[in-house]
Amino acid sequence: MIGEPIFTSLTAMPDPLLQRLAVGLPASSSGSPRQLAWWDWPCADPDSRQVVVCAHGLSRQGRDFDALARALQPRCRVVAFDAAGRGHSDRLADAADAALLLSELRRQQHDARIDWVGTSMGGLIGMALAAQPALAIGRLVLNDVGPIIQLEALQRIGTYLGQAPSFDSEQQAVDYLASISQGFGPHSPDQWRALSLPMLRERDGRWHLHYDPALAQPVKSLLQSPNPEEAVRQGEAALWQLFDAIRCPTLLLRGAQSDLLSEATVAQMQSRGPRPSCVRFDGVGHAPTLVADDQIAAVRDFLWAA
Numbered sequence: 534m535i536g537e538p539i540f541t542s543l544t545a546m547p548d549p550l551l552q553r554l555a556v557g558l559p560a561s562s563s564g565s566p567r568q569l570a571w572w573d574w575p576c577a578d579p580d581s582r583q584v585v586v587c588a589h590g591l592s593r594q595g596r597d598f599d600a601l602a603r604a605l606q607p608r609c610r611v612v613a614f615d616a617a618g619r620g621h622s623d624r625l626a627d628a629a630d631a632a633l634l635l636s637e638l639r640r641q642q643h644d645a646r647i648d649w650v651g652t653s654m655g656g657l658i659g660m661a662l663a664a665q666p667a668l669a670i671g672r673l674v675l676n677d678v679g680p681i682i683q684l685e686a687l688q689r690i691g692t693y694l695g696q697a698p699s700f701d702s703e704q705q706a707v708d709y710l711a712s713i714s715q716g717f718g719p720h721s722p723d724q725w726r727a728l729s730l731p732m733l734r735e736r737d738g739r740w741h742l743h744y745d746p747a748l749a750q751p752v753k754s755l756l757q758s759p760n761p762e763e764a765v766r767q768g769e770a771a772l773w774q775l776f777d778a779i780r781c782p783t784l785l786l787r788g789a790q791s792d793l794l795s796e797a798t799v800a801q802m803q804s805r806g807p808r809p810s811c812v813r814f815d816g817v818g819h820a821p822t823l824v825a826d827d828q829i830a831a832v833r834d835f836l837w838a839a
Contacts, residue, residue: 695749
């Protein structure tokens, strides 16, 4: 069983603040700008200039990083955003949202060092940003993702992504999310609950998943193409080009039983581009949740290294 979050004595640390940033055209006919929601955990050290931006997986949301953020708060400000169509952000995805958030953070702290922790999709976004020298990413953590995405993992994700089930109770919804997230590895009931509640909304006496079902369309289109394997391979060259352009220190995390990031891909990544070190977690697939002590410690030690 995965242990309780590290630094349990930090329960008195400030809760995150929900912030919003206008990032695009109006989200509706009301004329209001589209909003990107992001969670802001203030640093306990007022002199710190280190900011860690956390980016979640495909159908997840920013509160996935609660445990990691609290562990980093003594030295870092931590920011985790809800990508478009998830959590508290408006719908209509825009790949430039993350870059706009970085610009806002630099406006607030012009001399900050901004690091990036990205899980799955969030790691791919981090690769795209870190490949741009002008964005000056300080350190990069790629959580169970690389330039090669295994088709088997996309097929598994496609079995549930975009469905819109509803549930009689909050606990029933939590149990469902746990059932489709077995790759996360063993978690206690309290941990599953903490990871699940931000994904849910109550409406008309029933509980619903709170993300845009349209997020599934690109995955479904790929899987329904005449040759899905070839479609996946076509994107690899562009991803390797991004990866090879990264110059910042990089840490790669892998669930030892991951079906998305293979050991063969890890070996290739360690021989090119930023040549990341890799930490593996037994008993975990895709993807480590960064809740367990050993997972938090790996990220913390890398980000806090001199």
